[in-house]
Amino acid sequence: MAGAQETQLYCLADPTYYDTPGRLRDRAGRYRLGLGAPPAGWRRERRGLWTALRPDGARLPEQGWKIHVSTVPEEAEETLLAVARVCTARRTTFKFLRSDEALRVANGKYMGRGSSGKFVTVYPGSEQEFLAVAAELAEVLAGRLGPYVLTDLRIGTAPVYVRYGAFVELWCQDEDGRPVPALRDPSGELVPDRRDPVFQLPAWVEPPEELRPHLAAREAAGGDLPYRIVEVLQFSNAGGIYLAEHRTTGERVVLREARPHAGLDAAGDDAVTRLRREQWALERLAGLDCVPRLHEVRTVWEHTFLVQEHIEGVQLFAEAIRRYPLVHQNCTAGQRAEYAHWVAGVVAGLEKALGALHERGVRFGDLHPANVIVRPDGSVVLVDFEYAEELTGRSVPIAGAGALQPPPGLDGADADRHMLWATWLMLLMPVMELAERDPGKLPALERRARQWFGLGPEEGPVRPGAVAPVAPVEPVGERRVRELLAGPTLDAARNELVAGIHAGATPDRPDRLFPGDPAGFADGGTGVAHGAAGVLYALHRAGAPCPDEYADWLIAAMRRRGPRPGAGGLFDGPLGVAAVLARVGRGDEAAELAAQARQARPAPTVALHGGRAGAALARLRLADALGSRRELADALADARALDAVLRGRTVPGLGAPTAAGLLYGLAGIALVQLRLYQRTGEDWLLASGREALGRAVAQCVRVPDGSVQVLDRGRRLAYLDRGSSGIALVAREYQALGGSGSEGLEGSEGFDGSEGFDGSEGFDGSEGFGGFGEFGGFGEFLADVRRVCAPGFVREPGLFRGRAGLLLALDRLGGPAARDAVREQVRKLQWHLVARPEGLLVPGMRLRRFSADLHTGAAGVLLALRAVEQGLEGGELLDALTLGPRGAGRRGGLS
Template sequence: MPGIQETQLYCLADRRYYETPDRLPDEDTRYPLDRADPPTGWRRGTGGLWTALHPASAELPEQGWKIHISTVPEEAGRTLADTARICLEQGVAFKFLRSTRALRLMSSKYMNRSGAGKFITLYPEDEPALLKLLDALGEALDGRSGPYVLSDLRIGNAPVHVRYGAFAELWCRDADGGRVRAMRHPSGELVPDTRGVVFRIPEWVTVPERLRPHLAARAAARDDSFPYVVTEALQFSNAGGIYLAEHRTTKQRVVLREARPHCGLDPAGHDAVTRLHREHRALTRLAGLDCVPEVYGVRTVWEHHFLIEEHIEGTTLFDEIVERFPLVRGERTRAELDAYSRWARSVTDGLAQALDRIHARGLRFADVHPANVIIRPDGRVVLIDFEYATDLDDRDTPLAGAPGLQAPTGPGTSGAEADAYALWALWLHILMPLMEVTDHDRGKALTIERWARARYGLGADEGPPRPAALAHGLPADSGESTVDALLRGPEPDWPGIRERLLAGIHAGAAPDRADRLFPGDPAGFTTGGVCAANGAAGVLYALDRVGAPVPGAYVDWLARTAARRAPENPGGLFDGLPGVALVLARLGRREEGRELLDRALRAPAPSSADLRTGTAGTALAALRFASDGTGAPDAELLDRALRTAWELDSLVRDGATADGPPAPHSAGLLSGLCGAALLHLELHAHTGEEWLLHAAGAALAREAGHCVTMPGGSVQVKDGIRHLLYLDQGSGGVALVAQRYLARREDPALAALLPGVGQGCVLEFIREPGLFRGRTGLVATAHQLSGGAPRPEVLDSVRNLSWHLVAEEDRLLVPGSRLRRFSADLATGAAGVLLGLHTVFATPDERPDLLDVLTLG
């Protein structure tokens, strides 16, 4: 799953679906050079947010010293014109961000720190060309402003930076088996082209003599007079870091909040330094209040600004919610719910008092969310992060706020009213941490409020009041919604749900696009939009599995796009060509599917052993093709599957193999050794070889070793500090494969896990609705574990999908991973919800086996 910052990046171009940044609507801010015809003798190229110009007769070397130019939006046009003139005169290839809006995006808080600030990249063909360029650029851009590019060496007083790295798009595997950008070692081997936040030089590269003074100047910039020593990094972003530190002599512990000039731009165009000094002014104005940190001053070290403030002992409200929230552990007694709701009220009462005291000093806070609240050991609350704290009547500085907690502002909304809304929303979030869905449908705030009051037994006067002045941002509380009507009757209206989910899936289809057919998780873009988990293959599989028509244009798109995938990177069952091959075969395009599978089998073996991306999934796809039921098994494919099964059994027994991938670190159907066990079981069904049954049992025993019994009785996979029930990674997937194994051989230890897993699968609170890591997968698993018999708790869990699903005209839309945008894919979105509910509501003679369904059988 993408990280929080990466997910945020895919939220910038569209408010409905996850989108690549290059879909940014920026036509009105494009630079003239992006629109102009290329000069005679030059060719143009585009990629993402970048536009490139290359001399038509020249070929770039694979790697070398590259130059990065940074800038600020107000100087960007002039800097681009001057740099382009020099490149055109000297015949040097270059690329640039295509628009002012793209530049602001790449300079925003959510960009990767190592690449943030890069505006123009130049590719000199050799060292003499590099030095000639640096002379010209240093003179032309002297004194211009721009962020420091952390991965590079800055040259002089201009925003000019250099690093040695790849020019060509080369790839290799890193130490963890991931596919990363590469450059070529003198031996000819491809090695990772590390792009971190520190300037590094490959061991075989000699720094040009002309660059050595700049290297020395970088080292000399260190300020040893700074009186604080960092002891721990708490957070990083493109804006800077937050650090725990102590004074060199007094040993006083403080928090240092770092701001990098020209970086971390917000929607108003303010950089991190502007916000840091705003925070300093606010904390100075609030001095003496025990609900805010004491501020000790601001210090500039080299170019970076540091706000020095009191270290508050305690825990963030975010961590407290994770630790205390009762409905994920089965702890649902009235006493436990009452205790939690009283704690929620005590926290929000403390916050209300803190906000009143801040307002009394003439300031708004404007950024109420769980990570900005610290609970002291004695229960008192402290607000931190005052970057957006300004005068109560300020209408120019934008509000901040976490998704779902930001006030729906309108004409005349004051800072105090915005804080009051955020307080009410935060109270609901503590009781039911799902407020992100209200960004899709403000009416969900009322759904959540009604449910929370009923579940915790709270009267109408309990909790912070909903601000009357913000009523324009919420719909009328008219009672039952469309989603409630579909889900909350005596029996959920499965035909109606099915029809609306299908309509939502088709409404998002875009056959004219080359990068995706259906909207899905950001991970789908990295696989070319075709994969089973997050791309078109999974959606078309779900449509076919539930008996819905699959338009031929969709199948054509899948076959055509999959054929373009790089042969050296075919991926696995759920992230690559093996899964696409199975789906195409199912849809009547077996020859095209077999061609894709053969391409995957010819490529280097996957670097993981699991079902999602690794050898178990690829071998399972080969086995499915080997035995299509139309004739004798394909001996070559069957042998391939058997060899992989033997290798996986060796991995289970020995913990590692000499040449193969490592064992997965956790357990689950897609991310653990369950894939190996499933492969063994299916091969046993085909061959009857007894060692395969032993191998399946050994793999499952290892998976069971990750399972623990939680308070309340549910059985979950322990993964570090997390406990997981899901199909992808978690005990739900383990139980499904164990159930199939137990149908062939007794195993009391495995059998003992199943009731606890089934209990966990119907826990009241599940944060996401999807199939692989959400409610739909768990209710389908609970239904399968019960033998398909109707269970009231399964139907209750289905009804609670009303928290997530959004009705729009004749469609139902499904929020995907992290609930930030809608998704139609199999893993996180509407296709998975459709398929999972199909297994629950299908008639007994039509009901498919869930394990077959989940693995593209």
């Protein structure tokens, strides 16, 4: 899935769905060079935010020295025309960002630092041409401004930079099995084209002699800070935030780095502009105990650093996550009251802090839980004053994310007070993004918060501009969703989900068929997790209408993409797509993709999602659907490799398993080996599966509320993808085998449960396990996992990392009252689902936009509701989650 910063980029082009930045609505601001007829003898190509100009007949090498030119919006069009004159005169291929808005996006605060600053890219046809063009551009652009391109070597003092890299689209796999841009080394092997934010050369490349002076200038540039970096707290395109120590005194400080002309925000301000605002605010507010003390501001090399007091404490957002009681299944009224009391104390402290700022004539402008530090004594400190301004000023934009943003017309003190109210509500209901998807959710969120935490209408901060207490009337959309999920059957809810999926389909687009997580664009919108294949599978499994054009689109998209460097696993890559096509009756095309995957490099990881376990299970699905003995043989070969790794033997190109869960770890291996054992009867497969399952259990801990969860790098995980619920579903099947399957699961040789627990500090009461014997057997383990499958609060609705998956696990692991508990979890999906005229829509990962995909969106929720109604047994449910055959349920529906 996309990270938080990358997700922001995919919110720019469409207010409803995640979409590629290339569909930005910027036509009115396009540069003239990209419009009209191209120059005589040249061809124009458009791809995403970029426009390329290539001379007729030009043939680029695969790789070589390329040139990047950076700029600032004020100079962009003039800089572009200057570069174009040089390149057209020399008939050198180049590309450029198509508009000022595209430039602001590419150089924005949340853009990756590896691509930051690149406005024009020039592709010389030879090293001699490269040196000539670079020298001419450095002369022509002398004196112009632009951010430093961190991946490159600067030529002189102009905004001209160079690096050795790929010219054409080549792909290979990185160490995690993901496809990445590639270079060809001298042996002909494809290796990753590294784009880390530091200049580096491939090991076999010797820089031309003409670059030596620039390399020397780079080594000699800059200076040094009298501080030693202890920890990187945050990286962004704007610069870094670092915990540091003074080299002489040892005093701890925080360094806030600002890159000139980089990290542009929505107003077009760069990082240095915002840092200077922060300097102004800290100087104005000096002496207040709710504000860090300013030490100094200094420039080192081209970057400006603000040095401020390090506040001992924890970020309010992190502290709220640690304390939040509703994630526990049996949360008591006392625990809710205790949390509400803590929130009230924090908000009172924030109200006092804002009052102190306002008395000094300063508006904070960016209050949210990530910009507050809670000291050990409970007092609060405001940090990040980049959007501070005079209380009566109007020149600096008010920040605030999403639903925390003040409404139009509020400024100064009232804007801060609105963000205080929104912060209070976010601490009680940390799903405020839902109000962006549907404004009707906001009063519902406040009503629910007051109900859950026993708060009267007069409690909590005042919301500026609010004319009355929260209205008791339920919004129409909320009522519609509630009624759909509360009926005797879920047919109507499923129909509305299907309608929403069809409404979002775009068969005219080549890059995606259904909207999903931003990660779906990486594979052309085709994959099972985030692309068309997963949606087709869910529609087919649910018995919903699935037009032939959907399968046609998927087949055409896979053929357009052609062979890729890796076969992938079940949820990404061609094998998973092939398994879906076989399931929906497109066997010939499935066999075609399977043959392509057979020629690709095997996945270097073991995971079910994108690794060797997933490849084995996909091949087993294909063997069953197509009657292919070869696919079964290939699946068994994958299983032998997995078994060898489990037993500590080296398998070339395959890493050892580290995670525990179903999609990304050991439980997925256990499932694959079990399915192949059931298919072939070979006992070594069952032994291998037992080993994997025992190790997965050994990575679980019992937490203070009595539930059992995976402990992974300090995080406790319960979801299907990486957590204990996925492990429990697999364990349930081994339990069903009885004596033939449970022997040896009481402990795994050489695995005592302690490995990987370095991040467990702070989890008081957590205990690691060596195997099922620690629980008294399967039954106790399953019962303890069941405790975490019906929490009062879940942030996201999705199948593999949200409420939909947990309710499925609860359905299979539940005790006598399981059906009532499952019904309650189904009803709670109403908090997330949004009713639109076209149907029900499902917010995806991070809740910033809607998604239809299997992993995070509507297809996954559809599959879950169908599985609940079918009453699938354990093995059938796991098969439903992993593209297996569709079987009839053995239990009744929800009624």
